[in-house]
Amino acid sequence: MEITTYLEKAFASELSGNVVDLCPVGALTSKPYAFNARPWELKKTESVDVMDAQGCNIRVDTRGPQVMRVLPRLNEEVNEEWISDKARHACDGLARQRLDRPYLRVAASSSWPHGRKRFAAIAAKVKATAPQKMAAIVGDLAAAEEIKALKDLMTALKVKNLDCRQTRQAQAQFF
Numbered sequence: 675m676e677i678t679t680y681l682e683k684a685f686a687s688e689l690s691g692n693v694v695d696l697c698p699v700g701a702l703t704s705k706p707y708a709f710n711a712r713p714w715e716l717k718k719t720e721s722v723d724v725m726d727a728q729g730c731n732i733r734v735d736t737r738g739p740q741v742m743r744v745l746p747r748l749n750e751e752v753n754e755e756w757i758s759d760k761a762r763h764a765c766d767g768l769a770r771q772r773l774d775r776p777y778l779r780v781a782a783s784s785s786w787p788h789g790r791k792r793f794a795a796i797a798a799k800v801k802a803t804a805p806q807k808m809a810a811i812v813g814d815l816a817a818a819e820e821i822k823a824l825k826d827l828m829t830a831l832k833v834k835n836l837d838c839r840q841t842r843q844a845q846a847q848f849f
Contacts, residue, residue: 741765809835
């Protein structure tokens with residue numbers, strides 16, 4: 675037997691990870707969690723999703739200091755029993771999928787000494803530029819922590835030109 679989509683069509687959605695929760699026998703498991711732990715080994719902590727402004731109710735399952743998976747919690751007023759794929763799979767970036775070398779737009783990857791030279795050049799340019807001539811803009815895909823870190827950096831540099839923009843598609847979803 676093979677588990678597949680209806681009529682061999684792709685299922686593309688920002689909520690597609692919720693399909694894992696629909697399987698009554700556990701035949702569908704998320705790849706980062708699969709075969710790494712058993713449910714009874716995990717400490718379950720109720721929390722709120724910080725990946726979006728909706729504040730979905732989630733449960734974070736950990737084994738020791740390691741986050742193993744993030745699952746939705748029932749809250750009919752906020753998220754019913756669903757969470758976004760970003761909320762579900764962001765914990766994977768805590769242990770895996772880390773950058774192991776600097777990446778530059780001009781090349782696929784670079785060495786650490788070459789990357790350090792780039793950061794030194796950026797730092798020199800920032801020091802030589804007046805705060806009034808610098809600005810920061812954040813889009814709708816940035817997490818709250820990233821936005822706060824950028825604001826703290828700009829505040830330390832005495833930059834007052836800060837803005838936050840959403841794409842037209844994101845605006846259409848909310849208004």
